[in-house]
Amino acid sequence: MKYFLFLLFISSFSAVLKAQDVDSLFIRKLADQVLVNGRAYEDLRHLTKKIGHRLAGSKGMVASELWAEATMLALGADSVWKQPCMVPYWVRGGKDAAQATFRVNGKTRTRSLDVIALGNSMGSMKPLKAEIIEVKSFEELESRSAEVKGKIVFYNYAFDPKPIGTFRSYSDAVQYRGSGPIRAAQHGAVGVIVRSMSHSTDNFPHTGSTRYVDTLPKLPALAIGLQDADWLSAQVKKEKTMVTMKTYGRFKPDTTGNNIIAELRGTEFPDEYITVGGHLDSWDVGEGAHDDGAGCVQTIEILRAFKALGYKPKRTIRFVMFANEENGLRGGNKYADEAKAKGEKHVFALESDAGGFSPRGFDITASAMQFNKILSWKPLLSAYGSHDYNPGGGGADIGPLNRALGTPMAGLRPDSQRYFDYHHARNDVFEAVNKRELLLGAINMAALIYLVDQYGL
């Protein structure tokens, strides 16, 4: 009996070893394929340079949907289709501008500020001139409520340099962009300027979604570059400073966008779905290279690599370019709604939406058992850059799937130091992406998808 158990132990041990060897070799083949023959960088060049930015409703959206569909079809997916959904159609409407006016030695001086209207914000339409009141926080806004009426509130809340992961600083600061206009309107302000959500060393302003409520005036709202924010902060301390702002944002009627979905059918468990994706839309500045062109071309690269290696997945893998992440999340919601309505079994979802930088790990929302299973694969992935496995997080577009069906989800976690240099700004262009960093992200994603496909969660 002891001998039998010993043999059993040895044979299971070698079975484990053999599986690990097979996996390790396959992941190395995946990596070689992507590093040697990967075309994600060339795909990104096309998406950014030939198509450009692609906000929901825009021409870029339409062109990028056609491109994504054609590209995944050409790669030999078993099927590729459009999943239509209504998307908001916000337009900037003109050239955002702001100019500071102040008096020095009895003479009026002006200075142009590098600004960009917040996404979804309503334009001033005509020049709006008012005095600036700078506040560092909502608390300061409350405490100085009496001074706010008729003024432009300048939220100068600094992006915290101390967290090592920069998304923590973003989560901390983004409330001023999201809720700043509502909070300012509550105190009678007429406009809002928000310090950009960034710790970059340049002056590019960073846009992004803001919100209104129908019970309060929908104040025109701008983001301002960091150097100009520092200048304005120093300026308002010296003398009364007026700013004239001009913005033209408005909503056109909702229009139709599409999630673009490609599928490799599972050979053993075709009714178990694994989703991997990024979002195809971007803000209407720069080229949406890191946010989220990178996630899209990495997703396509995984399909390319699987096809190149003749990999036949056990489960059905869906490669999804989501619509409208930036200012509506209608694509992600649609995907989850349809999955739920059809009673589909979604076993895992993975998104890349944190930039095309060197991968460092994954953020994972899953049960403890599922988390630990993923963690057990770390020895297979760490050689390719994935060391950090953190509970929580995933991706905006797959969040609805997680909430609707309890699907465990993960987000690629690339190095985050440079992300907020480019995020939602006009310098988020192809040139800001490094080819190998982009490809390495795809490799780590492909390896995780492969392991989930082989062993489930």
Next chain:
Amino acid sequence: MKYFLFLLFISSFSAVLKAQDVDSLFIRKLADQVLVNGRAYEDLRHLTKKIGHRLAGSKGMVASELWAEATMLALGADSVWKQPCMVPYWVRGGKDAAQATFRVNGKTRTRSLDVIALGNSMGSMKPLKAEIIEVKSFEELESRSAEVKGKIVFYNYAFDPKPIGTFRSYSDAVQYRGSGPIRAAQHGAVGVIVRSMSHSTDNFPHTGSTRYVDTLPKLPALAIGLQDADWLSAQVKKEKTMVTMKTYGRFKPDTTGNNIIAELRGTEFPDEYITVGGHLDSWDVGEGAHDDGAGCVQTIEILRAFKALGYKPKRTIRFVMFANEENGLRGGNKYADEAKAKGEKHVFALESDAGGFSPRGFDITASAMQFNKILSWKPLLSAYGSHDYNPGGGGADIGPLNRALGTPMAGLRPDSQRYFDYHHARNDVFEAVNKRELLLGAINMAALIYLVDQYGL
């Protein structure tokens, strides 16, 4: 007795816990100091934009030595001094150039190639025109020996995309730059063109040291940009192709360079030395920002942070800007020679010379016990980016100290994906460095120096 042992166990356990807490808190303070008040980025701006490149013997070398000495003195080091050493003084001597000539449909065509003479190479001085023979390896050179005489050997050995760590591809390929001219001369070649040691997507040629022997002709030698290398490779397959190369390299008499050394004296073990540094020299193209301006300003940042926090080291810490790493290693050798001559006890040396990118760990040459001691600190460092601890490696400048005195050494290992995009090329400029990535490197180095200072190896 059992109870006593239990108490002893508990008390040592809490002592360990307490020490880890103290260390963890101090490292967090170091990190906050560097992230909030660090000036490494501004120092780098000065070094690159005001001084520029700084090859041994050049005006830049002299200016950078003065700057480094003044900067570390102003930061309040206990002492700062120059350690002179004779350095080679190679000059490029003129504008390197190469032009391909070939005939298409009976007509002569020409094309300029983006090239740069290899460091330490002897110039052609006048135009050297010869036919190109392309070889992919030394083996091919040997096998085609009869064809080589009178020709320019074009080593077109590709930088391997498959290794995840790019320094492996560099180690693999660099033999063609280092030994290419000697090997070509053995077969009667008249000149050498080497494919740049890079996997970048641009066309910048990358220089770097080459070698000669006195018994063979010292062939003029160029590095060529990757796009031009691919063009040339395709071209020589189509038709006989001549290249005219012009280089002007020569050595002036050796001159005096200096290691710049700043010291914080140890309070408990002043005779035990810990060295941290980078090399102040760079190639004579670009601005030497990643190689190795980054390592220098990170070293200075550690001094700044220790002073700002009032840290009094137990051991004597030396902050060293080494001279002449690129084409002689005279600074590193001098430092080791003097340490040995004086019988100094050097307990640890750390160098940053792999670029100012996000840190990922350390390469460590040390005994197994020392290695494991450093590994035991990983929980303290991993939150700041250091996950990878690899045996072997360290830094070129501290290698002599390791060889002379057996001093354990380590090298900061930043993410390596972008390094060979810039290495020894004219795009290695300030703008290629990200502020936070640079500062994070300094934090991980500072933390390791602190731990070695506290606990020895």
